[in-house]
Structures are given as C-alpha cells and as structure tokens.
Amino acid sequence: MKKITLLALLTLSILSCNNLKDNEFLISGEAKGIENGKKAFVEMQSELGTIIMDTAVVTDGKFELRGIAKNIDLGFVRIENSPINLPIIIEEGKIDIKIVKDSLHKSTLGGTPNNDMFQKFNNESRAISEKVAKYERDNGEIMQNAQVKKDTVTIKRLMSEYQKFQDEMNVYSKKFIVDNPDTYISVLLLENFLMRNYLSKEEVTKIYNKLDKTMQETNSGKRISAVIFKKNEVKIGEKAPNFSANSPEGKRISLKETLGKVTIIDFWASWCGPCRKENPNVVALYNEFHAQGLNIIGVSLDKDATKWKEAIAKDGLTWPQISNLKYWDEPIAKMYNVESIPATFILDAKGNIVAKDLRGDALRAKVVTLLGVK
Known part of the structure; x- marks a missing residue:
C-alpha cells in the first residue's frame, strides 16, 4: 500500500512540474556540445528593440526557458557568445527544441501546433x-x-x-x-x-x-x-512631399535640393536582401544617366549607423543618402506610407510622382522616357 502511495505522489509531482499556467510556455531545450554555464535566452523583437523573456544556464547540454505568450509571435532562442539564434514560435504550451551546434539548419522544434508546422515547413x-x-x-x-x-x-x-x-x-x-x-x-x-x-x-x-x-x-x-487596407496613400500625379534628414556625414539634405530632370526616391536598408540585390542595377542606371539629369536620393530604414555606412560603401552608392536611423519608425517612410522595401518613387522635373515601385528594365525604360533619351 505504501508503494502505491509513493508512486501516486511521484506521479502527481511529475505532472505538477509540467502543468503550465494560462498562456504560459515552457521551452525544453537540448544543446549537445554547448559547455556548462553558457546562458540561453528566449527573445522577441518589438518596436522598442529586443525583449529578453527569460534566461537559463545550460547544464549537461540542457536548459529550460519560460514565459507568458500574450499572443502567438516569432521568437528566438539564443546561446551567448555563439552564432546560435534559433527562430521558434512563441505560443502557449511545452515547446521542444534540439539545437545542432555546428549545423543550425538541422536543429528541430515542435511540441505545440505552430512549432510542429514550422518544423514541417523547414523539412519540406x-x-x-x-x-x-x-x-x-x-x-x-x-x-x-x-x-x-x-x-x-x-x-x-x-x-x-x-x-x-x-x-x-x-x-x-x-x-x-x-x-x-x-x-x-x-x-x-x-x-x-x-x-x-x-x-x-x-x-x-x-x-x-x-x-x-x-x-x-x-x-x-x-x-x-x-x-x-491602409488609406491616404501618396498617389501618382501628386506633388512629392518634401522631406529632409541627415546624411552619414551629418549634413542635412532635403528632397527639394536633390531634384533633377528625373528623381528617384529609393527606400532601402542594409538589412534588406532584395534591396541589396537590386542596388547593382540602380548603380548602373545612375552611372549611365546621371550626367543627363537623373538624380537619386536614398532613404534608409536602418537603425545601425555603422551597418548603413558599410552598405553604402560596399554597394557603391554615390548619390545622396539620408536616414533618421529609426527602422520602421522612419518618419519619411511613414510620410510616404512605405510599409515594405525596396520601394521607389519616380519624380518628374517638377517634383510630381509619375511612377512607383519600378525596378530593373521597367525602371530604366521609365527613366529613358522621362529624360527623352534616344
């Protein structure tokens, strides 16, 4: 009888350890090869920056992280002083992850509905x-x-x-x-x-x-x-709203002073892969037609000045560049209702918007037409 009682108590103890409060999540992590004492973090990104939801210490290749999932959202499990930064879905329930130290793409996650589906997507x-x-x-x-x-x-x-x-x-x-x-x-x-x-x-x-x-x-x-479903977009045919901000050198530059026969307002960022891939085309376009009246002003949604400057130099962007370094809170982007990048606005000599979001051959053709080049 005592054995049954002890077994029942042990079972209840195990169950109570796994019981979670409403909206609570538990990340049960396995990270073989990570030395004892390393810290593991579960983080989320917000408009205010990175939020650390919980911290744990890796012991014998294992760790646990807890927190409250107010909403289903994207999170990351990071190991200090390492390149490990594994994306997961923050949601209520027990989330199981196995980190493969030297091949992060082979790491696995699951245990909750959305993490199971995340793993399914990764597998396929x-x-x-x-x-x-x-x-x-x-x-x-x-x-x-x-x-x-x-x-x-x-x-x-x-x-x-x-x-x-x-x-x-x-x-x-x-x-x-x-x-x-x-x-x-x-x-x-x-x-x-x-x-x-x-x-x-x-x-x-x-x-x-x-x-x-x-x-x-x-x-x-x-x-x-x-x-x-947004309203009040900056429309083709309207005068482009004027703006100004600092260059990487700290000089105040406005749209008005950069206008040419044709002007491209180019919204981009160093962290935007599609923007960086498009930059060589824009550089070639600028080199070909700047002498004939094409001007460009770049508006960056960066928040790190160093990375912004490095990208400008690496991609060979020789036209004026400005930014308030406020990421998606960039006031010029909000003025132009820019919600995704790359985004471009093409202006005529009077500063009127004549086209938006053209790239590659379509952008070149529009510039040629506006400049009257044969």
Whole structure:
C-alpha cells in the first residue's frame, strides 16, 4: 500500500512540474556540445528593440526557458557568445527544441501546433535551402570580386541564377500558405511576400482574407492588414512631399535640393536582401544617366549607423543618402506610407510622382522616357 502511495505522489509531482499556467510556455531545450554555464535566452523583437523573456544556464547540454505568450509571435532562442539564434514560435504550451551546434539548419522544434508546422515547413523546404546554400558557397567569392571590379555582366548573371532558387522557394511558400491558412508560419511568409513586393496587394488581400481569424489577429496579421487596407496613400500625379534628414556625414539634405530632370526616391536598408540585390542595377542606371539629369536620393530604414555606412560603401552608392536611423519608425517612410522595401518613387522635373515601385528594365525604360533619351 505504501508503494502505491509513493508512486501516486511521484506521479502527481511529475505532472505538477509540467502543468503550465494560462498562456504560459515552457521551452525544453537540448544543446549537445554547448559547455556548462553558457546562458540561453528566449527573445522577441518589438518596436522598442529586443525583449529578453527569460534566461537559463545550460547544464549537461540542457536548459529550460519560460514565459507568458500574450499572443502567438516569432521568437528566438539564443546561446551567448555563439552564432546560435534559433527562430521558434512563441505560443502557449511545452515547446521542444534540439539545437545542432555546428549545423543550425538541422536543429528541430515542435511540441505545440505552430512549432510542429514550422518544423514541417523547414523539412519540406530544406532541399531548396541546401541548393541555395551550396550556390552561395560556390559563388560568394566570385560575386565579391565582380562587385569590386564593377563587373555588371557577371553580377547580373549570378543574380539571375540565384533568382531561380528564390523563385522555387517562393512557389513552395505560396502553396504552403494556401494549404495551411490556420498556422502562424503562413502569416509570417505572407508578411514577407508583402514586404518584398513579391505579391501585389490584391494577391495578398485575397490570401489574407482566407486566413484563419486567429492568424489575422496576430501581430503579423495586423501588420499585413494595416498595409493592404491602409488609406491616404501618396498617389501618382501628386506633388512629392518634401522631406529632409541627415546624411552619414551629418549634413542635412532635403528632397527639394536633390531634384533633377528625373528623381528617384529609393527606400532601402542594409538589412534588406532584395534591396541589396537590386542596388547593382540602380548603380548602373545612375552611372549611365546621371550626367543627363537623373538624380537619386536614398532613404534608409536602418537603425545601425555603422551597418548603413558599410552598405553604402560596399554597394557603391554615390548619390545622396539620408536616414533618421529609426527602422520602421522612419518618419519619411511613414510620410510616404512605405510599409515594405525596396520601394521607389519616380519624380518628374517638377517634383510630381509619375511612377512607383519600378525596378530593373521597367525602371530604366521609365527613366529613358522621362529624360527623352534616344
């Protein structure tokens, strides 16, 4: 009888350890090869910066992190003084993660509905990711040398080849969203499509309207809604609102003083992959037509001045650059209702907006027409 009582008490003790409060999450982490004493953090990004939700110490390759999930959101598990920064979905329940120290992409997560689906997406898209990683390894140095030499032919070839992998991932991701309208990774993917201008607002709206209501009410869902249903856009045919901000050197520069026969307002950031990939095309365009009246003013949504300056130098952006270094709170971006980047506004000689969000050949054709170049 005593044995049964002890067994019952032990069972109750184990159950009580796993009981979670309302909206509470428990991350049970395994990180083999991480030395004892290293700290593990669970973090989230907010408009105010990084929020550390909990901290733990790795012991015998294991750790536990807890917190309150006020809403389903994206979080990260980070190990101090290491490149490990694993994305997870913060939500109520017990989340299991296994970190593979030397191959982070092989790490796994699960235990809650949205983390299970996140792992499903990772598993199914891994073949594409591995092709991308191999291509970057094989061609990274070639791209760097081409950028140094300003070899636009090689740069365009590499970008075109790389785009094929991106297109493959885009097709898979769009299908995943449509097939799984009730999971958070679908909302994150849709928000990414919107920010990169991969899908039009009409396409995003159609997909968004089919998302589960719970997903629409997440922070990512609300951000999508704010963009696709926003009002008072800066419209084609209107005078471009004037603005000013500091250059990397601290000089105040305004739109008015940079106007040319044709002016491009280019919203970008050092952390924006699609922006950086488009920069060689913009550089080539500027070099070809600046002497004939094309001006550009870059407005960065950076928040780190050093990274902003490094990107300007590395990409060879010789036209005026300004920023308030406020990330998505950049007041000029808000003035122009910019919710995704890259974003461009093309102005005529009078400062009127004649086109928006053109890139590549379409942008060049518009510039040629406005300049009257034959």
